Amino acid sequence: MNGPLKRVSVACLLMFGLLMANVTYLGTVKAEDLRTDSRNVRAFYARYNIDRGWITADDGKTTLAKTVDTGDTTFRFAREYPLGKAFAHIVGFFAPESSSGIERAEGRYLDGSHPDLVVRRAVDLVSGKPAKGASVDLTLNTKAQEIAYKDLASTGKRGAVVALNPKTGAILTMTSAPSYDPNPLALANKEKVNKAYNKLDKDPDKPLLDRAIDLTYAPGSTFKTVTSAAFLSDDTSRDENTEVDAPDSLPLPGTTISLPNYHGESCGGRATMVEALTVSCNTPFAKIGMDLGYDKMKEQAQKFGVGVPLEIPLGVASSSIGPDEGKAALAQTSIGQRSNQMTPLQMAMVAAGIANQGTVMKPYLVNKIMGPDGTEIDGTRPEELSEAVSPEVAGELTKMMINVVQHGTGTAAQLPGMTVAGKTGTAETSPGKPSHAWFIAFAPVEDPKVAVAVFVESGSAxxxxxxxxxxAPIAHDVMQAVLGQ
Structure with a gap:
């Protein structure tokens, strides 16, 4: 009799163990998949029964995303975006089955599920009140953000503008055009949201893409600042007045072609570094790159953050100068062409690094997280990313970039009563097609408070x-807005 009982007992224990293992598996490993499964109607309703935290800027003074109590027992809370298109790529959208931007990146704070809010969740559960999330305050200067978007969108330009505080890395402006209205994507109606999303997704101008951080482009002559940094750093005796070869055209090794200056212009055969950058000669910087070699050029670019993984907390596409394809290719890379591909954020970091005496700060969007009761839960502390160049080299680069704005190709960025440093860029795309237009700058030079990169996509201007x-005129407007002129 004992034998059969033992076998039954073992079988029961085995089945109980399997049951517990399955419950554990479903509750841990598969929990998130089950919660977000589109067939989970309960999860769909639950999304709209949370008093989601607000997204703000200007130290909480400006509302970018808010939650409204509808009084509907099924869909209690609705999400709204008061400032719409100008902030859409950063703030994102909160849709029935998905989210984007800060709505996604800081989702656990916003919906109250973050471990930092465990006490608050317990209080809400006991009191029977709707779950309430934390608010996220961003580093954005909303005035500058709206001006940047208007300058791009009102004239039908495709492109992006990024402005940073060079001393902290705080992102003051990060706008992309064309953009979209996130409000139709936040409706508690899957059919309407899917229809609105599919229309945006099929738009040939790709308004859902954030051109500031999602895509990379040839930076053109703005990259000559990086080439100049490598040249000056390689020999401490060099400065803005060091003379370099500046032929009318530069033969490219291993090929039968020569690299010319922009529109075939002459730079006189020899030029100082400041003269070469001021009129944006191609040949001296192409030769500098070849003389330094690929490894030194890549190392200098990395010191400015190129290729370093970034989350701000949004994901950022990786910039790169491309692979080592030989001397001829390196000549083109050194003037911002060939396989050289940068995000507008990365080029803003180059300008900011020079402005900050050679130190590149890690860029960030979140200023602070505020609990439902108004207390600060967390805040971002500025963090050094790298030392791109020495303060001495940064000083030489600054003098060269000042001359670009005062006497060269960047005069449209001048600000009254203030010294501005900058560099223009016109990047070729493909034969027969218009170029990309770039400008990077910072101001005021004596005490830099803003560094900016403006990118206008090929053919849109x-x-x-x-x-x-x-x-350059867009950079002028954004810097002016940040500086309160």
Whole structure:
């Protein structure tokens, strides 16, 4: 009799163990998949029964995303975006089955599920009140953000503007055009949201893409600041007045072609570094890159953050100068062409690093997290990313970039009563197609408070667009807004 009982007992224990293992598996490993499964109607309703935290800027003074109590027992809370398109790529959207931007990156704070809010969740559960999330305050200067978006969108330009505080890395502006209205994507109606999303997704201008951080582009002559940094850092005796070869055209090793200056212009055969950067000669910087070699050029770019993984907390596409493809390719890479690909955020970091005496600060978007009761839960502390160049080299680069704005291709970025340093860029895309237009800058030089990168995509500002004519005026407006002029 004992034998059969033992076998039954073992079988029961085995089945109980399997049951517990399955419950554990479903409750831990599969929990998130089950919760977000589109067939989970309960999860769909639950999304709209949370008093989701607000997203703000200007130290809480400006509302970018808010939750409204509808009084509906099924869909209690609705999400709204008062400032719409100008902030859409950063703030993102909160849809029935997905989210993007800060709505996703800081989702656990916003919906109250973050471990930092465990006490608050317990209080809400006991009191029977709706779950309430924390608010996220961003580093954005909303005035500058709206001006940047208007400058791009009102004239039909495709592009991006990024402005940083060079001393802290705080992102003051990060706008992309074309953009979209996130409000139709936040409706508690899957059919309407899917229809709105699919329309945006099929738009040939790709408004859902954040051109500031999702895509990379040839930076053109703005990259000559990096090449100059490598040249000056390689020999401490060099400065802005060091003379370099500046032929009218530069033969490219291993090929039958020569690299010319922009529009075939002459730079006189020899030029100082400041003269070469001021008029943006191609040949001296191409030769500098070849003389330094690929490894030194790549190392200098990395010191500015190129290729370093970044989360701000949004994910950022990786910038790169491309692979080592030989001397001829390196000549083109050194003037911001060939396989050289940068995000607008990365080029803003280059300008900010020079402005901050050679130190690049880690860029960030979140200023602080505020609990439902208004107390600060967390805040971002500025963090050094790297030392790109010495303070001495940064000083030489600054003098060169000042001359670009005062006497060269960047005069449209001048600000009254203030010294501005900058560099234009006009990047070729493909034969027969218009160029990208770029401009990077910082101001005021004596005490830098803003560093900016403006990118205008090929063909969206005319066939003959240049960085000085198209991008520099936008940089002027954004810096002016940040500085309160």
């Amino acid at each position: 005319g066939n003959d667009a240049t960085g000085g004519a198209v991008a």
